[in-house]
Amino acid sequence: MQPIHSIQVLRALAAFMVAVHHVQPDAAIVAMHAGLSFSRSDILPWMAGVDIFFVVSGFIMVHASQDLFGRVGAAPTFLKRRLARIVPLYWGMTTLFLLVGFAAPAALNSGVPSLGQILASYLFWPAVSTQGVVQPVYSLGWTLNYEMLFYALFAVGLLLPRRWTLPAVTLALAGLVGAESMGGPLPLPFGFWGQPIVLEFAAGMGIAVLRKKGFRLHGALRVAVAACGVAVLFAAAHGWDTEGTWSVVLWRGSAAVLLVLAAACGRERTVPPAFPIRALAAVGDASYALYLVHPFVIRGLREVVLRTGLASPGLYIVLALGGAVLAAVLLYRYFERPATRLLRRWLGS
Template sequence: MQPIRSIQVLRALAALMVAVHHVQPDAAVIAERAGLSFARSDLLPWMAGVDIFFVVSGFIMVHASQELFGRAGAARAFLTRRLARIVPLYWAMTSLFLLAGLAVPALLNSDAPSLGQVLGSYLFWPVVSTQGLVQPVYSLGWTLNYEMLFYVLFAAGLMLPARLTLPAVTLVLAGLVAAQSLAGPLALPFGFWGQPIVLEFAAGMGIAVLRRKGLRLHGALRIAVAAAGAGLLIAAAHLPGTDGPWSSVLWRGGAAILLMLAAGCGREGIVPIGPVKALAVVGDASYALYLVHPFVIRGLREVVLRLGLPMPALYIALALAGSVIAALMVHRFFEKPATRLVRRRLSSASSP
């Protein structure tokens, strides 16, 4: 099934938002070393890119798996696709991070991880880090721990009659959140899985159902829905009390839902302008951009510091552009070949 270009654009913007969030502390270090002031931008809640990713993920799993509903062997086929898509690049980046930490321990910004944390990282299992946080060795992987939970539940749902798949997945997600909210805090992993943010997967699935039932937003209405989503994001960045577990889902998740509605339920076939095409290409590599950008950001920071370039704004521009270029190369030369290879291996291993 061909990707929907507007959703790819949304994925690109989500990944860039996360990169903007992460580049600013390093820019502040450059400014401090040069004796300059640096005011971080809070125009948007940049980590809301994660909320957008989760809603998009819920949509894509339904949209791209329509032929699997009610089919024998659907769960295995679905998991084969997702493992081949997610595991190779994440394991590669986790391994690279560990190797970099062995070579330059200061890069870890923490004590050396325990064996349990390393194993949990590779298995997408929530564990407590040496900093007391529930996150894997490569901290960005906390979102993938949620994604893998969703994939396992979705695969299990595909073993049910087609009409029950999405209600069952939604019910389990809601049950986890209700248990954590009403009886929590729960022990790991349930305390991690029961955070309200997982409901954004269900919201994305709901939008996919609406699209499948024929919902389309046209012209001014589509623009208005997208503008409302952007407005909610801006409000979430400037109003107090919008960053709690529930309030962030209401504000940032609500914005992500509106943006996903505009992207996923719009009219296709419109010839895009150049910047939209470019963003769609970046969207194809958004998973690589999400995982690769911290390496580029930190690496360029060290280069800029050693060259003595006291220009944080230039550094931000170079770091973001470099992250995009690196992501496109990783996507083209590693992610796509590795995905094809692992999918073939998993498919052949599961064949009778």
């Protein structure tokens, strides 16, 4: 199935937002060493990039799995495809993180993980870290723990008749959230899985259904929907109450839904997109790599900048974000994509 360029662009922007969030504390350290002032920018709630990812994920799972609905053997085929896509890069980054942590513990902001936490991290199972937080060894993997829950529920849904797949997945997600909200706190892993953010997967699935039924936003209306999404993000970043799991989802999640709706339900293009869109879409292809690799680039370049005396926070941010994008594109081309193809062949998917 042909990729939707606007969705790929949105994936690139979402990953970049998360990188912007993470680069700023290191920029403050660079500024402090140089005796300069630095004020972080929160013009947008940068971690809303995760919410966009979750809505996009719900959309893509339905959009890209049309050939599986109602088919014999659909569930294992789906799981094999997703494992081939997710596992190689995440396991690689987790292993790299562990190697760095064992070689230079001071370079990381976390304690030595237990063997149980390490095992749980590789299995995408929610576990309590040495800091008392439910997160894997490589902390960015908390989002993948949610993704794997969604994939597992989606695979189970594919065992059902076609018309029941999406309602069953949605009901399961809502049931987890309802149980945690009304009867919680629940023990792990259910307390983790029952957070309202998982409802964003269901929202993305709904957008895919709308698109399949022919729903389209044209011209000014599409721009208006996207603008509303950006406006909600601005509101979430400036003065509105966005504390608490439900408030975060209501604000950041609703903005993500509007942005994905505008990206996914536009008019079909009959001509190739312009160069800037193609370039952003290429970064979108590498968005998973950008999400996982950017902390290594940010921290590595921080040390380079401090040791070379080029301690300008502005220059550092440009170098770190640009370096993260370049590293992600290279990682996608020379590791992620070949590893995914190899594992798919090995799994027979």
